[in-house]
Amino acid sequence: MESARIFEEKKGFPGVIGAIDGTHIKIAAPKENQESYINRKGYHSIQLQVVCNHKMELIHCYVGYPGSVHDQRVFNVSGLQDFCNDPTKFPNDTHLIGDAAYTISKTLLVPYKDNGQLTVRNKNYNYCLSSTRMVVERCIGLLKVRFRILLDKLPMKRTDLIPKYIMACCVLHNICILKNDMIEIPLLVEDVTENITENVDVNRLLHIEEKEKRERIKDALRLRL
Template sequence: MSDIGDSDISDSETSEEDEQLIIMQEARMKNQNYLEEVVPEYSNEVFFEHFRLSREVVNTIAERYEATPEFHRDSGPYGDIGALNQVLIYLWYIGHQTASFRDVGDRFNVTISTVHRIIRRLTYFLSNLSSEIILWPNDDGKRISEEHFSQKGFPNVIGAIDGCHIKIDKPQNDPDSYINRKGYYSIQMQAVCDHRRKILDVFIGYPGSVHDSRVFRNSPLQNSLDMKCGRYFLLGDSGYPLQNKLMTPFKDR
């Protein structure tokens, strides 16, 4: 009886292991064809959910990337990795906060070193585009933004300013200064956005423990705000100082 019981347990464990192996193999087969067969079948809505940009914008980025010295056609187990697929790999990585290089490599069936090269190249490429993409609005742009903010009860406003924390690994130098109020390591990014949430100005680099008001005081925007806004204003939360061109909340007493 003991032998029979041991045999049943052994058979059960073997069966569970076989099922797990089948599941892993099916997942790997799916990932092998993810870019070639799965992604093209996504609806526009599902595509946006996964990659955070529309297909049109992604294709435009890929075309520009392919025409630059930063682009190199990497090779994977199933052939070359072209510009479009590299952009998709990059967008997946930056759009999923908890994704590691290994996670991305498994999903797209590429090596970790390939993922690292793609992330590095595309980060450099996109950084070089910032000067022609992140622009303060001209007079027409200000007027259009003002109309939209006015409809929401904020006349003469063309944008809003705020800070956000970009999570980083523990720095080697002065790590405590990078711990933000939520308890993780980060660097500060200050951004101004218009009514469409398009970034008009960005300033980045201060440690996570630094307050928004200090980041603002040390940013180039502090000294150029009057000139940039003209007769208009920006909105900011209570973390920012009230200024001629920067409106912050006040208590109705």
């Protein structure tokens, strides 16, 4: 509830208890199933999915799927889907926020698809959500800058050990945050903002309640454009 309060005070978007995003960790070509680790940008990688709070603390991490797997698929198998399906985990109509790579639900809000016909209110909603969601991009940027090997390339080929190494970096990231050990984040970090421009049809197969919740927040947001 502290996260929800601070997110709304700073960004104006209500009910946010965490922001979700995925990123690719570059790896050397593994010994087995090399082709499945090639992502859409053409290099070998392992997926890291994170959820952070307003302090850039990682409150959920899931790592290990090959780079060719879509973000929504990683979400489905990460355990977060089951978590989001439990309304008791989201008191007072709270939710996570993500980008267009994810499917909307009552507990995971995403932008409206830009089909060229968005209203001012739709655009304002997308702007406010994106502005609030920047915290997870900064979190990933901080993680990769602090542990530069995650930004460059992991010189490891054992796919059973790579996820443990990455998860250890995530744990150390949280320890640094708790100790107020902060460092400067460069303006541009490769792959941190790669999902912003993705246009996945998140309006497909939406339920009425999910659309109504997004509409309600859209209409209540103060115009910032």
